[in-house]
Amino acid sequence: MKIKIGNICHMIVHYVGNKSREEGVSFSEKELDFTDVSSDITSMLDKSFDAKEPCHFYFESTLALNPIYTFVKTIFGDVSRFQEQSEFIAKILYEKTSHPMTKSGELNIIYLSDCEIDGKKTDAIAMLKTENKQPAYQYLHTEHGYEIQKSEVISFAKVEKGCLIFNINENDGYVVFSVDKKSKGIQPKYWKDDFLHIMTDVTSYSRTKNLLNSCKTFIADNYAEDSKVERANLISKVRKVLEQTETLSIHEFSQEIFCEDNLDKQFETYLSSKDNPCRMHEEDIQIEKPLVKRKSSxxxxxxxxxxxxxxxxxxxxxxxxxxxxxxxxxxxxxxFYNKEK
Structure with a gap:
């Protein structure tokens, strides 16, 4: 997908603390004057979200029970309710910050007009949580010379934790892009799963990524006792097979990679098990070569x-x-080798 960020129409900031520490929520009484920073914010949004991984809101029983989806739908239907609904969104986020390691911070909610997704014009809503501030130093000119003052500032370089929701495919949970750069371990779960409750769309990109992550975890769990050389050789074999394949059969891939160690059936079971966070079914996959070639894959x-x-x-x-x-x-x-290249 190709996305283009439009113009900021409304922006409000609420403080969301950590519930386990009873830090509470602090609401802004009015919207933010974004005039001086509008271009910086739209530039940050434009370069922060990976359009290759679209998601959508969902809920186990019915989509209407997803609170963030409902609040977003209300805003898209009547933008005059932007501030009211933004407070509801902040309250839900606070309820999901019960883990002691979850950081407090500012929840920025932005309404954008004239956005584009795959050439189609539409509005969008961005939600950004700023948790990590950077030290900044400012010189103050006085009658006797200069003084230096230290403060903490928010960087507009890139979104650390946020989502971007486009007003299309309403009945299917909209088109959502999410990012969470700083959280580790259990923390990413609270933003994407507990707060937003979004699910990654099934695409060749997402399925290739899930397969790579599944291989990574399975090898780490089942080949921990092997030497570094043997593990490196196995990982290289995985990459080579995927780079040379257009359409991949999970069964054939599992046999080629893991049959020698009698772990092929175990790998196939792992792919579809609840223990696999990248749970996937045994279907053919169109392999995304650029993703396989990434060093971090x-x-x-x-x-x-x-x-x-x-x-x-x-x-x-x-x-x-x-x-x-x-x-x-x-x-x-x-x-040992035959010839030097």
Whole structure:
């Protein structure tokens, strides 16, 4: 999808504390005057969201019971209720911040007009939570010279935690893009799952990403006792197979990668199990090659030997011997090859 950010029409900021610490919610009585920062905010939104991963609101029983979806729908239907509904949104976020590690911060809610998605003009709503502030220093000119003053500021470089909702596909939960750059462990769950309650659309991109993440987790859990060389060789094999495949059969892929260790059926079961956060069914997948080629898509296959050597493993672990030289008192690797390229 291609998206284009339009113009800010309304913006309001509420403070949302941590519920476990009883920090409460503080509502703004009026909308923010965004005149001086409008272009900075729209620029930040434009470069922060990955249009390759669209999501949609959902709820287990019926979509209408998703509170954020309902509040957003109300605003799109009557923008004069923007401030009223923004307070409801802030209250819901506060209810989801019960984890002690969840940071307090400002919830920025923005109404945008003249946006575009795949060439279609529509309005949009952005929600941004600012939790991490950066130190800034300002010189103050006095009659005796200069003084320096320290303060904490919000960066408009990129969204850390936020979502962008386009007013299309209302009955299917709208088109939503979400980002959460800073949260680790359990924390991303509260923003995407507990607060927004959104689900990633099923696309070739999302299915390729889910397969890569599933491979990453499965290898980490089942090959922990293997040597680094053997794990690197297996990861390289996964990448090579995916790079050479247009349409992938899960069954054939599982046999090619994991059959030698009798883990192919276990991997197929893992893909569709509830224990897999990237749960997926055994269907053919159109592989997104650029995603496979990203260095971050799979674990590194590089051996770091002291501070002198970095060795990339692309296969051929049978031609690598690891040992210990008692005379030298050091570990070693031997690599056997036919010719140098």
């Amino acid at each position: 799979l674990p590194k296959t590089t051996l770091y030997l002291d501070s002198n050597f970095e060795i990339n493993i692309w296969g051929g672990h049978d031609n690598i011997v690891q040992g210990y030289d008692e005379a030298a008192g050091m570990n070693y690797y031997q690599f």
